[in-house]
Amino acid sequence: MRSIHSICVYCGSGPGDDPAFVSAARLLGQGLAKAGIRLVYGGGRIGLMGEVARSVLAAGGNVTGIIPEFLKAREMMLPEAQELHVVKDMHARKQLMFEKADAFIALPGGIGTLEELVEQLTWAQLGRHDKPILIANINGFWRPLLSLLAHMRETGFVREGLEVRYLVAERIEDALEMIFAAAARPVPHDEESERLLRHM
Numbered sequence: 001m002r003s004i005h006s007i008c009v010y011c012g013s014g015p016g017d018d019p020a021f022v023s024a025a026r027l028l029g030q031g032l033a034k035a036g037i038r039l040v041y042g043g044g045r046i047g048l049m050g051e052v053a054r055s056v057l058a059a060g061g062n063v064t065g066i067i068p069e070f071l072k073a074r075e076m077m078l079p080e081a082q083e084l085h086v087v088k089d090m091h092a093r094k095q096l097m098f099e100k101a102d103a104f105i106a107l108p109g110g111i112g113t114l115e116e117l118v119e120q121l122t123w124a125q126l127g128r129h130d131k132p133i134l135i136a137n138i139n140g141f142w143r144p145l146l147s148l149l150a151h152m153r154e155t156g157f158v159r160e161g162l163e164v165r166y167l168v169a170e171r172i173e174d175a176l177e178m179i180f181a182a183a184a185r186p187v188p189h190d191e192e193s194e195r196l197l198r199h200m
Contacts, residue, residue: 013047041065
Protein backbone atom coordinates (compact mmCIF):
# COMPACT_ATOMS: atom_id res chain seq x y z
CA MET A 1 0.00 0.00 0.00
CA ARG A 2 1.34 3.42 -1.01
CA SER A 3 0.34 6.80 0.39
CA ILE A 4 -0.57 9.51 -2.12
CA HIS A 5 0.34 12.99 -0.96
CA SER A 6 1.37 14.52 -4.30
CA ILE A 7 0.56 13.86 -7.94
CA CYS A 8 2.59 14.95 -10.94
CA VAL A 9 0.41 16.13 -13.82
CA TYR A 10 1.89 16.07 -17.31
CA CYS A 11 0.00 18.21 -19.83
CA GLY A 12 0.31 20.67 -22.68
CA SER A 13 1.71 24.19 -22.52
CA GLY A 14 -1.09 25.00 -24.97
CA PRO A 15 -4.84 24.57 -24.41
CA GLY A 16 -5.57 22.32 -27.40
CA ASP A 17 -8.56 22.87 -29.67
CA ASP A 18 -11.18 21.00 -27.62
CA PRO A 19 -12.79 22.92 -24.70
CA ALA A 20 -13.06 19.58 -22.89
CA PHE A 21 -9.28 19.62 -22.35
CA VAL A 22 -9.36 22.92 -20.44
CA SER A 23 -12.42 21.78 -18.51
CA ALA A 24 -10.67 18.56 -17.49
CA ALA A 25 -7.58 20.46 -16.33
CA ARG A 26 -9.70 22.74 -14.17
CA LEU A 27 -11.72 19.88 -12.70
CA LEU A 28 -8.56 17.95 -11.91
CA GLY A 29 -7.04 20.97 -10.18
CA GLN A 30 -10.14 21.43 -8.07
CA GLY A 31 -10.17 17.73 -7.22
CA LEU A 32 -6.53 17.75 -6.15
CA ALA A 33 -7.11 20.70 -3.83
CA LYS A 34 -10.26 19.17 -2.35
CA ALA A 35 -8.43 15.90 -1.66
CA GLY A 36 -5.47 17.69 -0.08
CA ILE A 37 -3.10 16.41 -2.76
CA ARG A 38 -0.18 18.60 -3.79
CA LEU A 39 0.17 19.27 -7.52
CA VAL A 40 3.62 18.73 -8.99
CA TYR A 41 3.86 20.10 -12.52
CA GLY A 42 6.00 21.90 -15.07
CA GLY A 43 5.83 25.36 -13.51
CA GLY A 44 4.21 27.37 -16.33
CA ARG A 45 1.08 29.51 -16.32
CA ILE A 46 -0.03 28.99 -19.92
CA GLY A 47 -2.01 26.21 -21.59
CA LEU A 48 -3.32 23.23 -19.66
CA MET A 49 -0.38 23.55 -17.27
CA GLY A 50 -1.58 26.96 -16.17
CA GLU A 51 -5.22 25.86 -16.01
CA VAL A 52 -4.59 22.97 -13.64
CA ALA A 53 -2.19 24.94 -11.42
CA ARG A 54 -4.40 28.01 -11.11
CA SER A 55 -7.40 25.78 -10.35
CA VAL A 56 -5.50 24.12 -7.51
CA LEU A 57 -4.50 27.50 -6.08
CA ALA A 58 -7.99 28.98 -6.46
CA ALA A 59 -9.41 26.04 -4.51
CA GLY A 60 -6.91 26.50 -1.68
CA GLY A 61 -4.50 23.73 -2.66
CA ASN A 62 -0.72 23.49 -2.88
CA VAL A 63 1.42 23.62 -6.00
CA THR A 64 5.02 22.68 -6.70
CA GLY A 65 6.29 24.02 -10.03
CA ILE A 66 9.50 22.79 -11.66
CA ILE A 67 10.78 24.64 -14.70
CA PRO A 68 14.09 24.83 -16.58
CA GLU A 69 15.79 28.22 -16.69
CA PHE A 70 15.45 28.44 -20.49
CA LEU A 71 11.64 27.99 -20.31
CA LYS A 72 10.92 30.60 -17.63
CA ALA A 73 9.89 33.17 -20.24
CA ARG A 74 8.46 30.85 -22.90
CA GLU A 75 6.17 28.95 -20.53
CA MET A 76 5.62 32.03 -18.31
CA MET A 77 6.65 30.71 -14.89
CA LEU A 78 3.83 30.80 -12.32
CA PRO A 79 5.16 32.82 -9.35
CA GLU A 80 2.08 32.12 -7.20
CA ALA A 81 3.10 28.48 -6.66
CA GLN A 82 3.96 27.82 -3.02
CA GLU A 83 7.08 25.90 -4.09
CA LEU A 84 8.95 26.78 -7.26
CA HIS A 85 12.17 25.19 -8.53
CA VAL A 86 14.17 26.59 -11.43
CA VAL A 87 16.48 23.85 -12.72
CA LYS A 88 19.23 23.74 -15.32
CA ASP A 89 17.64 21.54 -17.98
CA MET A 90 14.81 19.18 -18.94
CA HIS A 91 16.53 16.14 -17.45
CA ALA A 92 16.75 17.84 -14.04
CA ARG A 93 13.11 18.91 -14.34
CA LYS A 94 11.85 15.40 -15.04
CA GLN A 95 13.98 13.85 -12.31
CA LEU A 96 12.78 16.30 -9.67
CA MET A 97 9.16 15.90 -10.78
CA PHE A 98 9.57 12.15 -10.36
CA GLU A 99 11.13 12.48 -6.92
CA LYS A 100 8.42 14.80 -5.61
CA ALA A 101 5.45 12.79 -6.93
CA ASP A 102 3.65 9.76 -5.53
CA ALA A 103 1.68 9.18 -8.75
CA PHE A 104 1.35 10.54 -12.29
CA ILE A 105 -1.52 11.75 -14.46
CA ALA A 106 -1.17 12.56 -18.15
CA LEU A 107 -3.70 15.03 -19.53
CA PRO A 108 -3.71 15.84 -23.26
CA GLY A 109 -0.53 17.47 -24.51
CA GLY A 110 2.16 17.47 -27.15
CA ILE A 111 5.54 15.82 -27.69
CA GLY A 112 6.86 16.86 -24.27
CA THR A 113 3.85 15.41 -22.49
CA LEU A 114 4.17 12.20 -24.49
CA GLU A 115 7.86 11.92 -23.65
CA GLU A 116 7.25 12.43 -19.93
CA LEU A 117 4.47 9.85 -19.87
CA VAL A 118 6.42 7.24 -21.84
CA GLU A 119 9.46 7.72 -19.63
CA GLN A 120 7.42 6.90 -16.53
CA LEU A 121 5.86 3.90 -18.26
CA THR A 122 9.35 2.70 -19.17
CA TRP A 123 10.74 3.16 -15.66
CA ALA A 124 7.76 1.29 -14.21
CA GLN A 125 8.14 -1.49 -16.80
CA LEU A 126 11.79 -1.91 -15.80
CA GLY A 127 10.92 -2.04 -12.11
CA ARG A 128 12.40 1.32 -11.18
CA HIS A 129 9.19 2.45 -9.45
CA ASP A 130 5.68 1.26 -8.64
CA LYS A 131 3.91 4.62 -8.50
CA PRO A 132 0.47 4.67 -10.17
CA ILE A 133 0.37 6.10 -13.70
CA LEU A 134 -2.95 7.26 -15.12
CA ILE A 135 -3.70 8.31 -18.67
CA ALA A 136 -6.63 10.77 -18.82
CA ASN A 137 -8.15 9.84 -22.16
CA ILE A 138 -10.26 12.98 -22.50
CA ASN A 139 -12.53 12.69 -25.56
CA GLY A 140 -10.33 9.85 -26.81
CA PHE A 141 -7.18 11.99 -27.01
CA TRP A 142 -4.81 9.16 -26.06
CA ARG A 143 -6.58 6.47 -28.08
CA PRO A 144 -3.82 6.26 -30.75
CA LEU A 145 -1.20 5.73 -28.03
CA LEU A 146 -3.30 3.06 -26.34
CA SER A 147 -3.69 1.31 -29.69
CA LEU A 148 0.07 1.48 -30.22
CA LEU A 149 0.74 -0.05 -26.80
CA ALA A 150 -1.69 -2.85 -27.60
CA HIS A 151 0.05 -3.34 -30.97
CA MET A 152 3.42 -3.60 -29.21
CA ARG A 153 2.03 -6.38 -27.01
CA GLU A 154 0.42 -8.18 -29.92
CA THR A 155 3.63 -8.12 -31.97
CA GLY A 156 5.80 -9.42 -29.14
CA PHE A 157 7.69 -6.28 -28.15
CA VAL A 158 6.07 -6.05 -24.73
CA ARG A 159 6.90 -9.52 -23.50
CA GLU A 160 5.64 -11.51 -20.54
CA GLY A 161 7.21 -10.17 -17.38
CA LEU A 162 7.69 -6.75 -18.97
CA GLU A 163 4.07 -5.63 -18.94
CA VAL A 164 3.34 -1.91 -19.07
CA ARG A 165 1.16 -1.04 -16.08
CA TYR A 166 -1.12 1.96 -16.29
CA LEU A 167 -4.64 3.15 -15.62
CA VAL A 168 -6.92 4.83 -18.12
CA ALA A 169 -9.68 7.23 -17.08
CA GLU A 170 -12.22 8.20 -19.72
CA ARG A 171 -13.63 10.85 -17.34
CA ILE A 172 -11.40 13.15 -15.33
CA GLU A 173 -13.83 12.86 -12.43
CA ASP A 174 -12.72 9.23 -12.02
CA ALA A 175 -8.96 9.86 -12.09
CA LEU A 176 -8.17 10.45 -8.42
CA GLU A 177 -10.38 7.64 -7.18
CA MET A 178 -8.64 5.24 -9.56
CA ILE A 179 -5.21 6.34 -8.37
CA PHE A 180 -6.16 5.99 -4.72
CA ALA A 181 -7.56 2.51 -5.39
CA ALA A 182 -4.39 1.48 -7.23
CA ALA A 183 -2.20 2.79 -4.41
CA ALA A 184 -4.20 0.87 -1.82
CA ARG A 185 -3.51 -2.56 -3.29
CA PRO A 186 -0.28 -4.52 -3.69
CA VAL A 187 1.57 -4.21 -6.97
CA PRO A 188 0.05 -6.98 -9.13
CA HIS A 189 2.16 -9.65 -10.81
CA ASP A 190 -0.48 -12.04 -12.14
CA GLU A 191 -2.31 -11.90 -15.44
CA GLU A 192 -5.73 -11.11 -13.95
CA SER A 193 -4.42 -8.14 -12.00
CA GLU A 194 -2.68 -6.89 -15.11
CA ARG A 195 -5.99 -7.04 -16.94
CA LEU A 196 -7.68 -5.03 -14.21
CA LEU A 197 -4.99 -2.37 -14.32
CA ARG A 198 -5.53 -1.79 -18.02
CA HIS A 199 -8.74 0.10 -18.72
CA MET A 200 -8.53 0.10 -22.49
